Amino acid sequence: FPSHDTLRRGICYPSPMYIFLDNEMGGLEREKYSLLTVYLMATDDNFNFVGDLYLYLKPDDGIYKVCAEAMNVNKIDLVLHDTRAITYKEGGTTLYKWLHSLTEGGKTKATVVGHGVYGDVDWITYHLMSRATWETFTSYRKLDTSAVCQFLKSCNMFPADVSGSLTSLAKYFNVPIDENKAHDAKYDTELTFQVFLALRRILLPADKSFGYGA
Numbered sequence: 001f002p003s004h005d006t007l008r009r010g011i012c013y014p015s016p017m018y019i020f021l022d023n024e025m026g027g028l029e030r031e032k033y034s035l036l037t038v039y040l041m042a043t044d045d046n047f048n049f050v051g052d053l054y055l056y057l058k059p060d061d062g063i064y065k066v067c068a069e070a071m072n073v074n075k076i077d078l079v080l081h082d083t084r085a086i087t088y089k090e091g092g093t094t095l096y097k098w099l100h101s102l103t104e105g106g107k108t109k110a111t112v113v114g115h116g117v118y119g120d121v122d123w124i125t126y127h128l129m130s131r132a133t134w135e136t137f138t139s140y141r142k143l144d145t146s147a148v149c150q151f152l153k154s155c156n157m158f159p160a161d162v163s164g165s166l167t168s169l170a171k172y173f174n175v176p177i178d179e180n181k182a183h184d185a186k187y188d189t190e191l192t193f194q195v196f197l198a199l200r201r202i203l204l205p206a207d208k209s210f211g212y213g214a
Contacts, residue, residue, distance in 0.1 A: 017050070017103070017110040018043045019138065020196070022188040023120045024074045026066030034058070034065045035088070035127040036076055038095070038120075039185035042102055042110065047197065053098045054186055057127075058085040074183045092128040099137035106136045113143040115166045115192045145169065145192055148199050157202060166191060173198035 021040045027033030035057055042050040058064060064078055071078075086094070103110055114120050121142065125131040149169060152158035162172050166188060170177050175194045181187040 017045065017108050018047070018113055018143075019102075019110045020113045020189050020193045021117070021120055021124075022114055022185045022192065023123050024076060024183065024185045025070060025123060026064060027070045030123045030126045032065060033067065033070070035123050036064075036066075036074070036081065036085075037185040038091070038124060038128070039189045040095075040098075041186075041189050041193065043193075047193075051098075051102060052186075053095065055091045055094065056081060056085040057091045058082060058087060060087045060089050062087075088127050095124075095128055096133065099134075103137045109139040110137060111139050111141065111143060113145070113192070113196055115145045115169075115188070115195070117142050117144045143196070145196050145199060148196075152199070152202065166195065169195045169198075 019040050019042050021038065023035060023039075024037045025033055025035055037057060038055040039052070041052040044050055058081075064082075066078070099110075100106070102108075112121060121134070125134050145166070146164050149158060149162070149164045153160055153164075159172070162168050167177060167182070169175075170191055173195060175191065175198065177191070178187070182191075
């Protein structure tokens with residue numbers, strides 16, 4: 001087998017662009033409940049900020065479908081939310097234009113990163129745009145910080161007593177947490193970004209000799 005350094009130098013190239021994202025929803029089932037907010041933050045391959053998009057959303061018929069448990073968690077005030085929300089149709093168009101501009105019409109396939117990212121993408125491709133359209137601009141290969149944590153545990157490189165929730169990972173890495181902002185799509189995306197960089201540092205050499213950022 002090639003050495004770890006050979007793999008890092010010769011095969012495992014960083015993506016030219018990353019999109020970190022998070023959603024807030026009105027419940028757990030995408031077919032039953034409303035998608036309320038989506039925040040996306042784009043970076044280059046050195047994790048420098050490139051751009052972002054914050055979507056406040058409502059169903060095309062204007063009728064929100066939510067459950068009390070979800071709203072107790074995300075603390076979204078639907079009356080205030082509705083004053084700035086746009087319909088799914090408008091949100092899909094806005095997202096399409098942002099992704100098109102960001103990736104030069106799909107010339108660059110952005111790698112999507114999140115905590116439970118596969119579920120978040122499923123909500124986006126159910127309510128805002130088709131999966132085929134989404135994957136015109138993004139890679140179907142995603143990075144999930146929850147899965148990375150579990151993988152590191154299996155390698156005995158991460159404590160077994162850290163649950164793997166976003167909050168538990170942030171606390172482990174001493175990333176400051178504001179409980180009043182938790183479960184806001186933008187805040188949780190920014191927290192995921194910091195956790196992702198901390199997870200990378202477990203594996204990266206200290207001298208940064210391979211051109212990796214952060």
